[in-house]
Amino acid sequence: MSETTVVNNGVNVEALLGAREALSEAPEAAKFLWRASCEWKNGTHSKTSVEGYFGLGSEQVHKKTFSFDADHPEVFASEDNGATPVEIVLVGLASCLTAGIAAVAQHRDIQLRSCKATIEGGMDIQGILGVDADVRNGFDGINVHYDIDADATPDEIRALVAQSQKRSAVYDIVTNPTNVSVEVN
């Protein structure tokens, strides 16, 4: 092919690289604080909203407030007003990895045509129900499957997916321990 095509996955890589350079000069501006506020509705139903966060040295706000209903399904005798919290964790992981794939592809001049993930987390609920103390509460494993159509060799596509895991915040949060402190007023 003699014609050159411009790769466009809708990711502004120049801006990201510029930010990386600027932040390595001013590491304080790289400190972000992400927030969500959650309010109990009824039963296992809660509504969480996300609006402001701190970053680049000052308070920031999203273009609008996003809200998320969480609940449990009817098999748990709940009303099923929203996804379960563990499903929302899967949402976070899949969307983080997918965003990463698009960004890495853009940086490597690879045009994505389609990129679909299915994600599954296995869980033995004997853990959360306290039936068996040897069973952990959380997922016993997570499997992600990607179907990607892109202008690249299979190994280049595998490398995109691997690199995206390497740079993903949610992947890190899920695979590595994090200190969590919970206080009550």
Next chain:
Amino acid sequence: MVTSRNVTCVIIGAGHAGLAMSRCLTELSVDHVLLERGEVANSWRTERWDSLRLLTPNWQSRLPGFKYQGENPDGFRDMPEVIKFIDQYANFISAPVETSTRVTSVSSSESGYKIITNQGEWRCKVLVIASGACNIAVVPNIAEAVSYKVNMLTPIQYKNPNQLADGGVMIVGASATGTQLSKEIQLSGRQVTLSVGEHVRVPRVYRGYDIKWWMDSTGILDERYDDVDDINRARRVPSLQLTGSLDRGTLDLNTLTGIGVKLVGRMVGMRDDKALFSGSLKNVCSLADLKMNRLLDNIDEWITNNDHIVGINPRERFLPTLIENSPTLEINLTENNIKTIIWATGFRPDLSWLDVPVLDRKGQILHEGGIVNFPGMYLMGMQFLRRRKSSLIDGAGDDALDLSKHLKAYLDG
């Protein structure tokens, strides 16, 4: 009254890097002295384990005006041979080495630098730091949370398996050091658990030639610091999983699992008596497999374009790294009889004596291809200083040649 000696250039460190620079300065008639805390090749004498052999083949340790003359170019030097080789080079170039001279402080003065040592003071116009990239073993903070009942060692302290308690050994880090120690210690009859983060997998021999021969011939080792996308990242790449053994065998994670080593993910914390590991083991292995295959693809392509090379075996690809389906995420050290942890988690230089403001906020020396951000100061022997091969004995010559020219031009104003 303290008298100080004057010389145009002081080189700190008389290892291969300092000596290569000495030779180049002699050629340019720059008078200089090498200050050496111990003897020539001190780190090789005192900071290496007993069985270590060089990771590069004998033919590859080329220094300005000097190369291997023996009958086993494809072999790997053991430590006495490395020391002898560097000693011979020091004699060959008549290097002006002041041994047993430990530098305790370097500061700048109007006319250059003032160097204080346990053997008196020196003044010089220009300074070359060649004191090594691996003086201090880096140990992560999680080590502080490990029980006193577990014996902890760094690779600088490790000499051989006899110094270890009977029982299991956990080795943290799967680069050249961690993988070599895993093999030796597992074969000594102690169960080794190897904690694996990002690593670089390569076969020792590919298509009949040593991997270092390919990396040399294809120009990979000559890649320059100003030609790579991200030099900071290139300087942090872990060392290749390689061993210099008589059978020229590959030392990858599959080799280690084959002799019974257990693999776990990157160690991320301690909780009570439990070591916790990241769930990213599969991904770091997959990244390493993909990178290895890209390297082999590049070699294959080079072979296609250079059909004069004789005796090349057919193209081959190696099994992906074999990882069990659900690698262990935590290990109770007591219950699993782990008596020793070896932190093979990297090294850093010791620049504690350097009282010149040239360090960044992470304590790394600021330089552009070995030209330090301070007039008349130069650096040698660091990872990817000017070229991918900069940290190899074989890389010192080209770097010394470049930097000595810059240094001479600086002196000439």
